[in-house]
Amino acid sequence: MDVLKKVPVREQDAKVRATNFEEVCLGYNIEEAKEEASRCLKCKNAKCMTGCPVSIEIPKFIKEVEEGNIEEAYKTISQSSALPAVCGRVCPQESQCEGVCIRGIKGEPISIGKLERFVADWARENGISPEKPEKTNGRKVAVIGSGPAGVTCAGDLAKLGYEVTIFEALHEPGGVLVYGIPEFRLPKEGVVKPEIENLKKLGVKIETNVVIGKSTTIDALMEEEGFEAVFIGSGAGLPKFMGIPGENANGVFSANEYLTRSNLMKAFSEDYDTPIVAGKKVAVVGGGNVAMDAARTALRLGAEVHIVYRRSEEELPARVEEVHHAKEEGIIFDLLTNPVEILVDENGWVKGMKCVRMELGEPDASGRRRPVMIPDSEFELELDTVIMSLGTSPNPLISSTTDGLEINKHKCIIAEAENGQTTKEGVFAGGDAVTGAATVILAMEAGKAGAKGIHEYLSKK
Numbered sequence: 001m002d003v004l005k006k007v008p009v010r011e012q013d014a015k016v017r018a019t020n021f022e023e024v025c026l027g028y029n030i031e032e033a034k035e036e037a038s039r040c041l042k043c044k045n046a047k048c049m050t051g052c053p054v055s056i057e058i059p060k061f062i063k064e065v066e067e068g069n070i071e072e073a074y075k076t077i078s079q080s081s082a083l084p085a086v087c088g089r090v091c092p093q094e095s096q097c098e099g100v101c102i103r104g105i106k107g108e109p110i111s112i113g114k115l116e117r118f119v120a121d122w123a124r125e126n127g128i129s130p131e132k133p134e135k136t137n138g139r140k141v142a143v144i145g146s147g148p149a150g151v152t153c154a155g156d157l158a159k160l161g162y163e164v165t166i167f168e169a170l171h172e173p174g175g176v177l178v179y180g181i182p183e184f185r186l187p188k189e190g191v192v193k194p195e196i197e198n199l200k201k202l203g204v205k206i207e208t209n210v211v212i213g214k215s216t217t218i219d220a221l222m223e224e225e226g227f228e229a230v231f232i233g234s235g236a237g238l239p240k241f242m243g244i245p246g247e248n249a250n251g252v253f254s255a256n257e258y259l260t261r262s263n264l265m266k267a268f269s270e271d272y273d274t275p276i277v278a279g280k281k282v283a284v285v286g287g288g289n290v291a292m293d294a295a296r297t298a299l300r301l302g303a304e305v306h307i308v309y310r311r312s313e314e315e316l317p318a319r320v321e322e323v324h325h326a327k328e329e330g331i332i333f334d335l336l337t338n339p340v341e342i343l344v345d346e347n348g349w350v351k352g353m354k355c356v357r358m359e360l361g362e363p364d365a366s367g368r369r370r371p372v373m374i375p376d377s378e379f380e381l382e383l384d385t386v387i388m389s390l391g392t393s394p395n396p397l398i399s400s401t402t403d404g405l406e407i408n409k410h411k412c413i414i415a416e417a418e419n420g421q422t423t424k425e426g427v428f429a430g431g432d433a434v435t436g437a438a439t440v441i442l443a444m445e446a447g448k449a450g451a452k453g454i455h456e457y458l459s460k461k
Contacts, residue, residue, distance in 0.1 A: 004107025007036040009114050014328035018299055021183040021268060024325060025089070028111075030068070033118040037066035039103060040110050047100040048112060053445035054152075056080040058097060058112055065115055074123040077116060078130050082155035082199065083148060083444065085124060085191045086177060088117025091441045092319050124191075129198045130159070136203065137161040139458055142227040144212050144398065147175020148440045149233030149431025151199055152447030153420075153454075158202035160455055165227075167210040172264060175235055176432075176440070179264040180256070182293050184300070188263070213397035218405070218427060228461070229426045229454045232413060233447060236392040236432035242285070246342030247388075251277055251350035255286070255294040255389035262297050279303045279385030283353055285339055286389030287311070290437075292322040294387045295331050305331045306381065310338040310358050310371040336360070338371065340378070342386055353381045394433045402427070412436055419453025420446065428453050 010026040011017075017024050028036065040062045048058040057076050064073035077084045093099075093113035101109035123129070139162055143154045146168040154164045172178055177192045186192060200206065212218060212234070221227045239254030241247055258276070261267040267276035282298040284291050287309035295305045307326070309316065312335050316323055327333070336358045343352040357377035360369035399407045404424040406414045413422055413429045420428035430446025432438055 001035060001038075002107075003039050003103075006039075006108045006111050007032050009111065014325075014330075017184065018329040021300055023187055024184050027121060028114055028118045030070070030118075030122075033065055033115055034068060036111050036115060037062045040066070041102055043102050047102055048097040048110075051097040051100040052080075053096065053441050054080045054448055056097075056116075061119065062110065062112070062115060065119060070119055070122045071126075071128055073119045074128055077119060081444070082152045082447075083177075083195050083440070084116050085120035085195055086148070086186060087441055087444070088113050088115075088120055089186050089191070090181060090439075092439055094320060096441065121191075124194050129201050130155075132202050133159060133161050135161065136163050139163065140165070140225075140227045141454060141458075142167060142218075142221045142225075142230045143233060144218075144230065145169075145175055145233040145235055145431075145433070146173035146196070146206060147177065147233060147235050147431065147443060149235075149433075149443040149447040149450070150175065150231065151196070152444040153231045153233060153430070153450045154204045154447075155199055155202060156448055156451035157454060158199070158204050160451075162454075162458075163203070163205075165205040165207060167212055167221075168206060168208045169211045169234075170264065171208050173206050173208060175233075179260040180290070180293070182259065182263060182297050184296065185293065211397070213401040218398070218402045218424075222426060228458055229428065231420065231447075231450045231454060232398060232422070232427065232429035232433055233431045233443070233450070234394065234398055234433045235443075236394045236412075236437045238393045238395045238411075239388065240390045240392060241388055242339065242390065244339060244341055246344045246350075249342055249344040249350050250348050251279070251384055252342060252386045252388065253277075255284070255290045255387050256392060258294050258387050259290070259297065262301075268297070268301060276301070277385055279383075281381075281383045282306070282385040282387065283308050283334075283339075283381060283383050284387045284389055285309075286391075287316040287318055288389065288391070289318045289322055291387075291389035292318045292326050294389055296326055296329060298385070298387065299329055299331060303385070306334050306383075307331060308334045308337050308339060308353075308355065308381075310336065311368065312336055312360060315360075315368050334381070336371065338373065339386075343380065350384055350386055352383050353386060355379055355381060392432075392437045394436070398433075410436055416453070417446075418449060419456065420450030421453055421457075426457065428457075
C-alpha cells in the first residue's frame with residue numbers, strides 16, 4: 001500500500017450511469033475504509049477539524065474506523081453532525097477538511113468525506129440511530145424549513161430537550177436535499193429519508209405543506225401557538241435570470257424549477273404525471289454545482305447538453321469532482337461564452353441561443369478575472385431548451401410578513417453569524433436565507449449556531 005495515495009473509490013462506469021439516475025459513486029467497503037483510515041497521521045493538533053464547519057472530531061472517528069469500531073465512529077460523528085450520510089456525499093471536502101489535511105502536504109489527503117459516508121451508511125444498514133433524550137423541558141421552538149440548516153438546528157435543540165416542530169412549505173421534508181440535489185448524487189429513499197427519520201426519532205415533529213407568510217405567520221406562531229423561539233432556515237429558492245431578450249419563451253427554465261420537477265415531483269419517471277420538457281439539445285447557463293446537477297439530469301433524460309459559462313475552466317465554481325464526472329458523461333463545455341439572446345420560433349418555443357465569445361480581463365471585486373466580450377464574435381447555438389443556473393436569492397415572503405425582521409439589499413435576512421440572532425427578539429435565522437445560496441455544510445454550521453443561540457436565549461428567560 002502506498003500511504004501517499006488515497007484508496008480509490010468505486011464508481012459506476014460513465015457510459016452506464018449517463019443513462020440512469022442511480023448513484024455515481026459507490027463508496028468504500030469495510031476493508032477499503034480500514035485501509036484508507038490507516039493512512040491518517042492522527043495529528044494532535046488536527047488541522048482537518050479546523051476545516052470542518054461543524055467541528056467533527058475527525059481523527060477520533062477515523063481511528064475508530066481503522067480499528068473496526070464503526071458504531072463508535074458513528075457516535076463520534078453524530079455528536080457534531082445531523083446529516084453524516086448527506087455530508088459524506090455532497091460536502092466540498094477538498095476545500096474544507098481535506099484541503100488542510102497534513103497528509104495532503106506531501107501526498108493525497110485522507111478521503112475524510114468517503115470515510116464519513118461509509119460510517120453513516122454502515123450505521124443505517126445496521127439500524128443504529130442517535131439516542132433520544134430521556135425527557136423534554138416542555139419549551140416549544142419552531143423551525144421554518146426542513147433543509148440542512150433547519151434539520152441541524154432542530155436536531156441539536158431536540159438533543160437538549162426542547163419540543164421542536166419543523167414547518168415545511170413543500171409536501172416532503174428535506175429542502176434542497178430532496179428538491180435540488182439529484183438522485184445520482186444523493187439518493188432520496190436510501191439516504192435522505194433515513195436521515196429525516198433519525199430526526200423524528202429524536203422527537204422532532206414535522207408539519208408539511210405549511211407556507212409561513214401564507215398558511216400562518218411567525219408572529220402567530222409566537223403569540224398564539226406558544227412557541228418561545230423561532231429559527232428561520234427557509235433557504236434561497238428564488239431564481240435569478242439574465243434579463244436578455246427571449247427569456248420568457250417556452251422551454252426556458254430556472255435550474256430550480258427544472259431540478260424540483262425532476263427530483264421531488266419525479267418527472268423523470270413515467271409513473272408520475274408531472275412531465276418535464278426533456279429536450280433534445282439543452283444549454284445550461286452557469287458554472288456552479290447546481291448547473292452541473294441540471295446538466296447531468298438533462299443528459300440522463302436523453303439530451304445533448306452544453307454548459308455555457310462566461311469564464312474559463314479555472315474559474316468554474318463547481319466542485320472539481322462534479323466537473324470531472326460531467327465531462328466523463330459527455331457534457332460539452334462552451335467556456336468563455338456568454339448568451340445575449342434566446343431565439344424563439346413562431347409558436348413561442350426556444351429554437352436557439354445567440355452567444356458571444358469572451359476573454360478574461362483584469363480581476364474584478366470577486367478576485368476573479370472579469371470576462372470581456374470579444375467584438376464581432378457572435379454565433380448561434382441550435383437548442384430547444386435553456387436552463388438558467390445563475391444563483392438564487394431568499395423568497396421575500398417571510399420577511400415581508402414579519403414585523404421587525406430586517407433584510408439587506410440582497411433580500412437576505414440580517415442575522416449574527418455566531419448565534420443566528422435576527423433584529424426581532426426570539427427569532428433566529430441561518431443558512432441560505434441569511435447568506436444567499438451556499439453549501440449544505442455551511443447551512444448546517446448556521447443551524448448549529450442558531451440552536452446554540454436559541455438555547456442561550458431561552459436559558460436566560
